[in-house]
Amino acid sequence: MSRPVLSVRNITKSFGGIKAVQGVSFDVAPGEVLGLIGPNGSGKSTLFNCVLGQYRPDSGEVLVNGRKVGGQRACDLNKMGVGRTFQQLSVFPGMSVLDNILLAGQEHKGSMLSRLFGPRDAGLTGEAEKMIEFFRLGHLRDTLAGALSYGQQKLVDAAMAFMAGPTLVLLDEPAGGVNLTMLGALKDRLIAYNRDHGTSFVVIEHNMEFVMSLCTRIIVLAEGRIIAEGAPEEVRSNQMVIDAYLGG
Amino acid sequence: MAQFLQVLLSGLSTGSIYALAAIGFTLVWQAAQTVNFAQGEFVMLPAFFVLIGVHWLGMPLWLALIFGLILSMIVLGLLFKVLIVEPMLPNGGLPLIIATMALSILLKEGTKQFYGAEAQPYPGLFPQATMTLGGAVISVQDVMNLLVSLAIVVGLTLFLNRTRTGRCMQATAQSPAVAEILGVNTRRMVLYAFLINAALAALASFLISPIYLAKFSNGENLGLIAFIAAIIGGFNQIRGAIAGGLLIGVLDNLTATYITAEYRAAIPLILLIAVILWKPEGLLGTSEGRNV
């Protein structure tokens, strides 16, 4: 088996006396779409932030493509091949859709100095347009991102996460607040992207329907531990999961 | 020792007036996230209202003071909020900063045009008597300035903590959305903050003008010192603002006496930078209200 894209090894993190994550381990294989679910306070967000290097775990380690995560700035983590989206809307509202996408790619082209003297689009217009087309936003290319609908902005956000060709993308509640029509479009595009490029995803999501249909494997967290793991249909019928969600 | 006591006590007296301006500044900041670059002019102007009352309308001093206080609350409280801050809040911070800078020019130039460019003698509220304490000479005015300022601060603190209106104001300052849900009339609470700010500025004006003399350009220094005092002490705390004001008043005098007169103005600024960089919540502030 090839090396995992993401390797979480025995992570523990507590705040004060509260253990938010207790000894969680899992791997994400290339091309895999992993769903991370669990009730509120189960430790999803803490785990997510450990993976992103925002929190330093008390013990255990996180490896991305075999390199240890921790202490890097967000921009360096991104350069290690980790893309992400945000729970809240996270586009650049005063810039056009094209500029949003270009910005997402340009920092991976050449050095800072060469970018100043190089072409104005860092040679990325073609690639960016393809990405925009892929997310079916072609007609909005020159519209300010702030003027788009909520769902459209979510698409831009996702497109930005993919623009630098990451090996791993962390999607933080991608379905939150998106209407049904848009949700279908978003899911369709994410699946298509995963199929075409083999990028691994880790998805945190509350919307069960969405997670079940998007992910190939699901990990369920409760009280900081993994209580279930497996294919969507296995997890769906697992009694412990049902209990955890129903507060049993 | 006598010299030390002398400059210390004088510094406390001047500092207490800085504190009044700083508190008003803090209140408006909390209520409407407004950094008022015209705060100095807010302290300059009420003295002229009083002078107008005395010299143009022939009022006795006590009546002129009330007249000045009410006029200040209308012009610098109500009108400031309704005409400038309110229409601009949706536009974000920067336009409001620029607008208050423009307002400071407007108030300064307006005062100059309508009352004159020269400094005006201003009636003192207290007798000119002095007393000696451990070799230091203190005037009644100094002592009263300090006492009145402290009394105002204590009164204000009691008002904010012990009365329903005061607690509603605090709730509004901390979280307008939550306060709204709890049935607080937040718009009115914000208005109160502006009115109290105007009243405090007016009182500071009445106390400082006998020393400072009434002049259109007085606000330039005062406004800056009020900011510095508010930030050093703690932006979200009334006691922070008074500590900041007193600290600056004293520090200024001690620096000028014992270290350097040329750089006396630099010390508060260096302190300001240090506080912002290493303890942005202020020396007495608490970190939750911090807004960086």
Added chain:
Amino acid sequence: MARFRYPALVLLGLAALILAPRGEGNYIIFIFTSWLTYSIAAMGLNLTLGYSGQISLAQASFMGIGAYITALLTLAGLPWIVGMLAAVAATFVVGLALGFPALRVKGHFLAFVTLAFNTLFFLVARNEDWLTGGNYGLSGMPRPNLIFASTMKNLPFYYFTLGVFVVAAALMWWIVHSPWGRAFKGLRENPVRAESLGVDTTRLTLLAFAIGSAYGGLAGALVSPLVQYIDPGSFALGISLKILLMVVVGGAGYFYGPMLGAAIVILLPEVLRFTEGYYLMIYATAVIVLMVFSPRGLMGLGERLWHRLTRPARQVRADMAGGAQL
């Protein structure tokens, strides 16, 4: 045709700048030169504030640092170009240092740190008279001697300043339209998102200050020979506020905003001169009204009016589309 319209307009503007002082008196030429100088300083602040979203109230102190360095070096007999390069380099470095607080604090707090810096600069310039001439300032700085002409007279100096201005503006245009410009805007719009997309926001914040400050230094290098007298008061906090006003009144984040703003701030007193003491009041009131109705300055106002003029056609289409759906 449309793709030629912009360059044609720029050329037209340049021609206007070249022809403007023809046949004008010294005073008007001085005002124009002063406008170009302040435009350069405001352009720099526009990069820091308008494009990158980092407020700075210290632009006058950078003009001051640039002006003093240029003055000291040219008074020591070195050519202006050396003074200018030293001024730009020094302000770049100091600006970089002033950028560090911006990594920790934002908004009002940053405004106060930079404000304090400006006043500290004033105190140093006033008190260290062995270097800066103190209160008396420095005077008699020579104007640059070009190979083909002396700039002692006002008209040649105007063209000299215009040349520097055009180069500075072209450079700025290049920066804000390069990937750097996009990254600066990203820093302004959403720093957290920018960082997560690989934008090194630390380096970028420092650069936004450093480049903006270097433009202040360049403007200072021009003030020195223009006025041929500098004193601490010429670079006090009030001047920083004036430059900030230029940027915001013109339109922060628009390339031509600072130039328009500088024109307004410098020329308006001339236009309103007949109102005597009232002009500052009129001016202040106008600024307040502008901030209420168009926080994005005159450029923003112009943009809105332009859209309003051009929108009717679109609105008709939108109505038709709505009708068709019904």
Added chain:
Amino acid sequence: MKFKPFAASVAVAAVAMFAVGARADDVVKLPCVCELSGAGAVSGTNFRDGAHIAIDEINAAGGILGKKIVMTDMDTQSDPQTSRALVQKAIDDGAYAIMGTVFSGSTIVNMIVAQQAGIPQFTGAEAPNITEKGNPYVFRTSSSAAKGVPALTPYFKDTLKASKVAVAWVNNDFGKGGHDVFVSQMKDAGIAVVADVPSEQGQADFSADVSKIKAAGAQAVFVYLNEEEAARFLKEAKKQGLTVPLVGEVTLTGQKVIDLAEGAAEGAYAHVGLATSAPLAPIQDFVKKFHDRYNRDTDHNGIKGYIGVYAVKYATEMIGKIDPQALADKLHGLTLDAAKYPGMLLTTSWDKTGELSRESFMTEVKDGKQVVIGTVPAN
């Protein structure tokens, strides 16, 4: 009602512009470039208003060589760079001579422009360095600190017999100028300066300043501050019981300071080049004229503006033509006797550098009034 002055000034400006445009050759242009707003507004406004009194008098009496004088007011906003531009503008508009500026920091900048154009300039500034630059077109309307402060040296040395003195000065170009002359004078006279106390412009609390002087044991204090600061200093000195003589130059015993200090100015001394309180009929007449016209009292800056305009009239009539170069040449070394030239108020002479010399006064504050206690002859 508020906007009446505004409307009036628009009308006046329009009429003035029309008048100038219509008969440009028949008038003598004497623009007033001075501080009408900003920090120097008080001085600048008095200077201008004094000048306007002179102009109206001269025009009523037929003008200069039969031509009317037109004065345009130009506001420097107390900013040196603006003042330079305005002097340039005044020259572009065809100024015969320029009145102003009052701020030394502005004059030092804008006099270069007047020099380059060869236009005489009558400055109200008192900093010594203005007439030390070899500019042949700048003329003072009151003597400089370099002349005024030394007049005090004998007072400290002989009258007060002080061996230890202190100096309190405002740390700007005005204060620094006086301070530097004073310190070098004391050094020459063998008097020790035991406390050297600079203060900030607009400073509120002078307790540190006064306590330092008290602690240093000075026998007399030289106070070189602007009016409001001087008043605050005097109040603090009275409060802390600083009983040694307080001696100033020009401002300290001015009526404004006396009013502002509310009794604390009592007993202060000052050397005054031009005292509005001088017990001389011409000066008192002028002070009254000023008050009648503007309904406020002038300081010595009003007199400066007044005599500046008259100096132009008298010297021009001596040379018999409107010629800036000839005017400048004529003024160097000229003495105008007040008996023959009443507009000068006091007999006045200019030397080769444009420095002015005339009789001056020692004054003291007694019973809330400035009283002349001695006369210092012209030097």
